[in-house]
Amino acid sequence: MKKVVVVGGGITGLTALYYLQKMSRERNLDIELVLIERDQQLGGKIRTITEGDFIMEAGADSIVARNEGVLPIVNELHLQDELVYNETGTSYIYTNGELHRIPADTIFGIPMSIESLNESTLISEAGKKAALLDLETKNTLFTKESSIGDFLEAFLGKELVENQIAPVLSGVYSGNLYKLTMASTLPYLLDYKNEYGSIIKGLSANKMKFKGSSNKKFISFRHGLSTIIDRLEEECGDATILKGTETKNLRMTAAKYELTLKGHENIQADAVIFATPHDVTQQILNHEHLNKDFNALRNSSLISIYLGFNVPDEELPADGTGFIVSNGSEVKCDACTWTSRKWKHTSRKHNLLVRLFYKSTSAHYEQLKNLKEDELTRVALDDIRKSVGINADPISVEVTNWKNLMPNYHLSHNQAVQALEQLLSTEMPQVKLAGASYYGVGIGACIQNGKKIAESLIEDIMKEA
Numbered sequence: 001m002k003k004v005v006v007v008g009g010g011i012t013g014l015t016a017l018y019y020l021q022k023m024s025r026e027r028n029l030d031i032e033l034v035l036i037e038r039d040q041q042l043g044g045k046i047r048t049i050t051e052g053d054f055i056m057e058a059g060a061d062s063i064v065a066r067n068e069g070v071l072p073i074v075n076e077l078h079l080q081d082e083l084v085y086n087e088t089g090t091s092y093i094y095t096n097g098e099l100h101r102i103p104a105d106t107i108f109g110i111p112m113s114i115e116s117l118n119e120s121t122l123i124s125e126a127g128k129k130a131a132l133l134d135l136e137t138k139n140t141l142f143t144k145e146s147s148i149g150d151f152l153e154a155f156l157g158k159e160l161v162e163n164q165i166a167p168v169l170s171g172v173y174s175g176n177l178y179k180l181t182m183a184s185t186l187p188y189l190l191d192y193k194n195e196y197g198s199i200i201k202g203l204s205a206n207k208m209k210f211k212g213s214s215n216k217k218f219i220s221f222r223h224g225l226s227t228i229i230d231r232l233e234e235e236c237g238d239a240t241i242l243k244g245t246e247t248k249n250l251r252m253t254a255a256k257y258e259l260t261l262k263g264h265e266n267i268q269a270d271a272v273i274f275a276t277p278h279d280v281t282q283q284i285l286n287h288e289h290l291n292k293d294f295n296a297l298r299n300s301s302l303i304s305i306y307l308g309f310n311v312p313d314e315e316l317p318a319d320g321t322g323f324i325v326s327n328g329s330e331v332k333c334d335a336c337t338w339t340s341r342k343w344k345h346t347s348r349k350h351n352l353l354v355r356l357f358y359k360s361t362s363a364h365y366e367q368l369k370n371l372k373e374d375e376l377t378r379v380a381l382d383d384i385r386k387s388v389g390i391n392a393d394p395i396s397v398e399v400t401n402w403k404n405l406m407p408n409y410h411l412s413h414n415q416a417v418q419a420l421e422q423l424l425s426t427e428m429p430q431v432k433l434a435g436a437s438y439y440g441v442g443i444g445a446c447i448q449n450g451k452k453i454a455e456s457l458i459e460d461i462m463k464e465a
Contacts, residue, residue: 002031002032004271005034006035008036008275014035016451017454018073018450023458032240033238033240034242034267037244038244039244046059046060051398054340055224058304062218077232084222084344088321089321089342092317093122093323100120112200113200113204114200142190143182148169148182149166171324185409245262255270271431276435296415300408301404303359303400304402305376306398308397309395311390333380340352340353407437430460
């Protein structure tokens, strides 16, 4: 019998455990499965909080439906009837004291047509002329390891990038565009530039791939995202799941690995999947040959604040679902989702529920990071008053501080991950890295990664059988 241990009970670790169990049953393999989670509950950054008439998510608030593997696992877990989709609406950028609509025919703020570029109220006529040079210039310099910010500015101009694209993309990838690679963000843009001679033309020609990017492409569940965590735990009935158990150390013993656990007897394993943040994994492995590449990985921080009001969400601008804040604004948040408008299931009485995000990449973060919850709440209320004119007192507040827990894919990220994989294959051949620290942010990417890791381990076990 082989024994596989998964360390980390977030969505990646649980998905890996689920598929390990599923594939071992299908192939009639004799595998003992164990999952170890430091916290008392599973889910990692997925945690649904219900308070009064509001449903709030401490971490991610949705899943991108078109990501490979998302709908298949939803169907396998028989959660189809629990699905809810986002409401459609306009997104705004808040700049110079005003909300400006992001043109509909865009992806991450990047125009997919000349008409969309001309429609923007965020760009001057000179900025629009600069962006149109994309139709004429050729790429002779940029590769997928180049900075996404440098690439976009070279062909679409500084003004379009700063005023319309950067607020959106920096929000998605929690980092400075000029320190993020094409490979770790939007590698297809380089392909489009090279094939069509223009980013705008390439996006226009492939518009059907992005159709609905402002429509219903996000999913959640009627009772919140923790639904998928609970169902995965239920389905992994063949596995041993240890909650509230911290993994302290891993060492090799002959052909096996031994995990030292706090308050629990040690566990022997033939293979180990680490679905924990990279700095936690580094500490557990404590291997000097790996430290250089682990140290090259970066985290950022995020403060999330929900405010629920006894005010109908009709008081928000018509058809809106939220806004992103441009640099230099007097509003301190980086973005604000009008949650009750975007997700009808989150507010049973259709009262206003908003979520504000404060990221460590913001110039305001240093002033905010050590504030108490009541002080942060006052900052959030001031932002809501300035941006959309709501002056009411909240009836629900939920503050979550994710300190150094948000992956940041800088220019050397991919090289560091590849080096870690190569070293591990030599030093610890049956130890696998998984999760958002390495292979992509978002629940969909984590599900895909968890399944891929499980498939790889099952193949290894079958070869040895």
